[in-house]
Amino acid sequence: MKKLFFTLMIGLALILTSQAQDTRSKHWQRAGIEKSPKSIVNPANINRDITCDTLRFPMTGNITYYFLGDQDTGYVTGNNSYGDKAKAEFFEAVDEGYAITGFVAEFAIAKSLTNSNANITFGIWDNTGSGGKPGNMVTSATYPLIWIIEEVQKQWLTILNLQEPYTPTGSFYVGIILPQTPGDTVALWCKESSDSYVGTAWDMWSDSTWHSFNEPSSWNLNTSMLIHPIVCKTLGFNKPVDPEISVLPNPSNGMISIQNRKNTPRFKVEIYAYNGSQVLSKEFTNGNNRVDLDLSWLPKGIYVIKISDHIYQHSQKIILN
Incomplete structure (x- = not known):
């Protein structure tokens, strides 16, 4: 009897639910x-x-x-x-x-x-x-x-x-x-x-x-x-990475070091979010081919970093976590 009662109650609930959705x-x-x-x-x-x-x-x-x-x-x-x-x-x-x-x-x-x-x-x-x-x-x-x-x-x-x-x-x-x-x-x-x-x-x-x-x-x-x-x-992320340029660590918690080509008197660093918007653009003219950047102010996610001078251009993906 109890089994029949519960069966009837479940059936009634399904009917009411169906009627409510209708x-x-x-x-x-x-x-x-x-x-x-x-x-x-x-x-x-x-x-x-x-x-x-x-x-x-x-x-x-x-x-x-x-x-x-x-x-x-x-x-x-x-x-x-x-x-x-x-x-x-x-x-x-x-x-x-x-x-x-x-x-x-x-x-x-x-x-x-x-x-x-x-x-x-x-x-x-x-x-x-x-x-x-x-x-x-x-x-x-x-x-x-x-x-x-x-x-x-x-x-x-x-x-x-x-x-x-x-x-x-x-x-x-x-x-x-x-x-x-x-x-x-x-x-x-x-x-x-x-x-x-x-x-x-x-x-x-x-x-x-x-x-x-x-x-x-x-x-x-x-x-x-x-x-x-x-x-x-x-585009271009599958190209071989330029051995003379490094961006480390990657992934990073926000602090990165960029090692550029030797004998580069000036170069430009640009960073883009994955929706295409530029979030940073900075030029370095002190003749030092290594610079440190603090990106901890950026939200976690995937970005593209572009490093360029008057001759070369290098792009790669970086991850901030």
């Missing part, structure tokens, strides 16, 4: 405000050895977000009373020779009722799930929620780099793990839904299954969320 498409409402897409200001100096692009940025069309009404609360593209665990965007395979180095995210909502020190996890999933759905999370990076809250207030973009570039082998998904602490909430801007648009947005439900936004049993929305992978093509 109401998704009936309870969302479009926000009454729109966002004008922003553009990233290109740095004045771009490393010519690195070519980068930010996929689907800026997003075209009307930009908005959807919130839930009636007995449901929260946001379609973020935390909600359905208990969604993650939101992700589908992307086709990147061109050969390109790697994902970071993310640009545009949040419409970010708040915390507890002033928690929570971090938001940004991730990349492969397509090994059933039918090409999101499968394994292959790499990730975290970003403080309190920073996102400030960026939303100031209408800034959220930009972060991966510790190591990731090269997808096929189509992939980029998204966020939603905060689970009660009162911590984030939601992304998205493209206004249209029947003529092929949506690319996905979410992970409370039962850890992935669903496309445009499924009739889901939100029935044809939209894309404003989270964009930064992809970069690096």
